[in-house]
Amino acid sequence: MLLIYGAGCFAADGDKLFAQCAACHGSKGEGNATFNAPAIAGQDTTYLERQLRNFRNRRRGIDKSDVPGAQMQAAATATLANDAAIAKVASYVASLPKTITAVAAPGNxxxxxxxxxxxxxxxxxxxxxxxxxxxxxxxxxxxxxxxxxxxxxxxxxxxxxxxxxxxxxxxxxxxxxxxxxxxxxxxxxxxxxxxxxx
Known part of the structure; x- marks a missing residue:
């Protein structure tokens, strides 16, 4: 599909799907540490697709100690009906400007x-x-x-x-x-x- 229609089509539809993700990940995909939601803007499309499929297919987020992962697993299952939806939202997120860490962590x-x-x-x-x-x-x-x-x-x-x-x-x-x-x-x-x- 990407070869036929181009990533722009997926990104255009993906913005609507991403609206459901913005509550945790931020309107620009910048992340929200309060919700344990990472910055995802500008991440590679293939990586995003793989992680969303991992959540939806219960390869990730099923361990009882991973509460944020379980929340993401439930969200991916509820909002991304199929691989086409995953491709659309991943393409959109990948098109967002990359984030820069606001406060650098201390260390050597x-x-x-x-x-x-x-x-x-x-x-x-x-x-x-x-x-x-x-x-x-x-x-x-x-x-x-x-x-x-x-x-x-x-x-x-x-x-x-x-x-x-x-x-x-x-x-x-x-x-x-x-x-x-x-x-x-x-x-x-x-x-x-x-x-x-x-």
């Missing part, structure tokens, strides 16, 4: 850069911009609590356990290699500097 930037480049950069890009070819989402622009929560979910088996979620399983393996929470704080501090005015 030198350590964060070294750890990020050694453990994360090969997949997520040297500046946390994401890499669609490797199914790795953009991390720049995500708030610290969301990154920490998702990292813990991957590490603790809450996310990335479904056999059909190959990228999630890869991330779950990587999450077990980070030595400490302080190192994660330093990595987040580095991520938060990306995309910001110098």
């Amino acid at each position: 930037l030198h350590n964060g850069n070294n750890l990020y480049q050694g453990k994360c950069g090969a997949c997520h890009g040297g500046a946390a911009e994401g890499n669609p070819a490797l199914n790795a989402p953009r991390l720049a622009g995500l708030d610290a609590p969301y990154i920490k929560r998702q990292f813990a979910h991957f590490r603790d088996g809450v996310r990335g356990t479904d056999p059909q979620d190959t990228p999630g399983r890869q991330m779950a393996m990587m999450a077990k290699t980070l030595p400490s929470d302080r190192d994660l704080d330093d990595i987040i501090a580095f991520i938060h500097r990306q995309g910001r005015p110098k």
